Amino acid sequence: MLEKHRVGDAALESALRTVRIEQEALTTLAAAMGESLLGEAFKQTVAAITATSGRLIVSGMGKSGIIGRKIAATMTSTGTPSLFIHPGEASHGDLGMITGDDIVLAITWSGETTELGDLIAYCHRFGIKLVVATARPESTAGRAAHICLVLPHVREACPNELAPTSSTTLQTVLGDALAIALIEQRGFSKSDFLTFHPGGQLGSQLISVQQLMGKDDKIPTVRLGASLMDATFEMSHKRYGSTAVLDGSGNLVGAFTDGDLRRSLATQQNLHDPIEAHMSHHPLSVAPTTLSTEALRIMNANAVTVLFVCEGSRLVGALHMHDLLRAGVV
Incomplete structure (x- = not known):
């Protein structure tokens, strides 16, 4: 020995x-x-x-x-x-x-x-x-x-x-x-690098949010003035566990999550209440060009599983942690 x-x-x-x-x-x-x-x-x-x-x-x-x-x-x-x-x-x-x-x-x-x-x-x-x-x-x-x-x-x-x-x-x-x-x-640039490295974990780390996000009718949305019940139905019918709240111009002004729903039900709120009374007024969002790795960092730092994607204030997509998992980013 x-x-x-x-x-x-x-x-x-x-x-x-x-x-x-x-x-x-x-x-x-x-x-x-x-x-x-x-x-x-x-x-x-x-x-x-x-x-x-x-x-x-x-x-x-x-x-x-x-x-x-x-x-x-x-x-x-x-x-x-x-x-x-x-x-x-x-x-x-x-x-x-x-x-x-x-x-x-x-x-x-x-x-x-x-x-x-x-x-x-x-x-x-x-x-x-x-x-x-x-x-x-x-x-x-x-x-x-x-x-x-x-x-x-x-x-x-x-x-x-x-x-x-x-x-x-x-x-x-x-x-x-x-x-x-x-x-x-x-x-x-990084985008040039992605052109030559589309495969494997390196490629997935260089993917932009735009390539992974849900678009159009896949995005859960309600308008200002919708009820708590409307938001609950929209959130339940789509896979993100939350819904964006938009103004009349399609701008993101709030978010309503399953956590918000549980807190509302715990205090026995009226399901016909306007969503404005229960939504988060400053939801997290990222630009479509944001790298997937940066989106993951934001999710981890804020303990959330969903990010809304905006061009300026206009909502264009939604990104779930599972989208990152499927792409191999995590």
């Missing part, structure tokens, strides 16, 4: 050491980006990708290739059309996927990745802009680049200084930095 405890302690110490080494690598990257060489190249890369009418083609071999696939996926999902091309496959026909309107990002830590040779030659032959991310600007790939993103030399977390660890972390974070800079450059 003592031996197992010691092994566990050693594993934890190793993990903490790895995290600290990679933290130091990221600190080094941040410092390098603040300097003229990498910082200027980064700005040129963002400008070049923004100006490109085609796609961002990402390529890399081995671990750099895996990072490249991630970068391409992030770019594509955030408004920068992107495609990963394996350098080996590029030499056997996939170079035909690259057009003169595209820009290429080649990732190679050493700058001497043999498999990238044909891709680099193709870019120069057809005048395709080539960006290279490497730790060795004097390398073959570094010298061939139109823009060279020079990554700082960092210590690998691997005790043998062999397995790519800190270096691939830098490549990943550089890719993220490019993607975020491009999001901000293009003004890529």
Whole structure:
């Protein structure tokens, strides 16, 4: 048991050491980006990708290739059309996927990745802009680049200084930095994000209230002057457990809930009383463009299960907690 405890302690110490080494690598990257060489190249890369009418083609071999696939996926999902091309496959026909309107990002830590040779030659032959991310600007790939993103030399977390660890972390974070800079450059919004992420929980969190709310005759409503009985019937016939109270112009002026009904019956109120005497005069409402997650936050903060949806003061919909549940927001 003592031996197992010691092994566990050693594993934890190793993990903490790895995290600290990679933290130091990221600190080094941040410092390098603040300097003229990498910082200027980064700005040129963002400008070049923004100006490109085609796609961002990402390529890399081995671990750099895996990072490249991630970068391409992030770019594509955030408004920068992107495609990963394996350098080996590029030499056997996939170079035909690259057009003169595209820009290429080649990732190679050493700058001497043999498999990238044909891709680099193709870019120069057809005048395709080539960006290279490497730790060795004097390398073959570094010298061939139109823009060279020079990554700082960092210590690998691997005790043998062999397995790519800190270096691939830098490549990943550089890719993220490019993607975020491009999001901000293009003004890529939450609604744009939803266009590319309609599925899963992420998609549901970006759905607007307008896409989930009940409309038209599904909304429980009564007009000012209706009786307590009228409001009770309307609330009972529809699924929201409450009814909106509208003025003659269709503006939301009140709400009557099953809780209000119980309180009215407990005090033996006349069912022919006007609804104005029993409704809540300041009902919660949201705009149709409100995100579903924000609607959920409002419901939780106010301990309610229904929100009315208004454009200005005019009622256009009703949203129940169950609508959010069905959409997977909760």
